Amino acid sequence: MALFSRLHEDIAAARAHDPAARGSAEVFFIYSGLHAVWWHRLSHRLWKRGLRFLPRAISQLTRFTTGIEIHPGATIGRRLFIDHGMGVVIGETAEIGDDVLIYHGVTLGGTGHQGGKRHPTIGDRVVIGAGAKLLGDIELGHDCAVGSNAVVVHSAPPWTTLTGIPAHGRPRRGAPAELPDAADFYVI
Numbered sequence: 578m579a580l581f582s583r584l585h586e587d588i589a590a591a592r593a594h595d596p597a598a599r600g601s602a603e604v605f606f607i608y609s610g611l612h613a614v615w616w617h618r619l620s621h622r623l624w625k626r627g628l629r630f631l632p633r634a635i636s637q638l639t640r641f642t643t644g645i646e647i648h649p650g651a652t653i654g655r656r657l658f659i660d661h662g663m664g665v666v667i668g669e670t671a672e673i674g675d676d677v678l679i680y681h682g683v684t685l686g687g688t689g690h691q692g693g694k695r696h697p698t699i700g701d702r703v704v705i706g707a708g709a710k711l712l713g714d715i716e717l718g719h720d721c722a723v724g725s726n727a728v729v730v731h732s733a734p735p736w737t738t739l740t741g742i743p744a745h746g747r748p749r750r751g752a753p754a755e756l757p758d759a760a761d762f763y764v765i
Contacts, residue, residue, distance in 0.1 A: 583655075587611055590656035594678050610659030610679075613645035617653060624649035651685075654701070661707075668696035674719070680707040688713040688730075700735065722749050 584605075591608055592598045604611065616639040620632035632649035640646040644663035647653070651667045654675035659665055661681035667673070670693070671685040683705050687695040697711040700718045705711070706725035717723070718735030727744040736752035739745070 584615075586656055587614065587658075590658050590676070594658045595660060609643040609645065610662040610665075613639050613643045613647055613659060613662060613665075614653065614657055617647040617649070617651070620647075620649035621651070621653070651696070670694045670714075671696035672698040674699055674701035674703065676702045678704045680705065680709075680725070682708040684710045684712070686710065686712050697729075720749065720752075 588601050588604045588611070591604045591611055592601065595604075595608075598604050598608075616635055620635040620639075623635070624632040636647060636649050645659060645665045647665075647667040648669040648671075650669035651671045651673070653667075653673045654677065656676045657673055657679070658677075659679045659681075664682040665679060666684045666686060668686050670687075673685075677699055685697045685699070689695070694714045696714065698714075698716040699705075699711075700716075700721065702719055703717055703721045703723070705723045706727065708726040709723045709729065710727070711717070711723065711729045713730055715729065716732040717729070717739075718733060718737065720736045721733055722738045723729060723744070724738070724740035726742070727740050728742045729739050729744040731743075733739055733746050736749045737746040738749040
């Protein structure tokens with residue numbers, strides 16, 4: 578996808594998620610969440626080419642200017658919007674789907690020093706509330722919602738709302754009547 582088409586798509590996603598957005602120019606110049614995602618795309622490309630220092634340097638400079646730390650190794654889908662941004666940390670092996678909305682203070686982190694996949698995988702159209710912590714190699718299905726300050730340490734099927742410490746799941750409002758492979762998950 579062409580650069581300008583991608584920028585336009587990101588700005589449209591920000592305007593769709595943030596009622597305070599007054600115009601595309603404002604979003605382009607002021608929204609730190611978008612700036613962090615755009616710098617991540619550059620650092621991720623360099624990371625995939627085998628470079629290590631320069632992508633990490635870009636990541637740290639972005640952290641300094643936006644308050645958002647995204648490891649260059651993280652894989653991020655289209656139209657990710659990080660609202661407010663400050664304090665967001667996304668780990669090296671995290672994978673984020675399309676149309677995901679993340680609020681400030683969210684951590685997609687690991688749980689130890691083991692190698693390999695150690696950060697969460699997030700499906701499409703997931704909303705993660707402010708201050709939520711998603712830890713370890715877990716997977717959230719499409720259309721999940723994570724409440725503010727929830728601590729999620731287990732995978733969840735699609736259309737799940739997760740709240741609490743540790744987080745418990747229940748079907749998300751508006752979920753399809755039949756949730757495949759999810760019935761056992763909701764039994765507490």
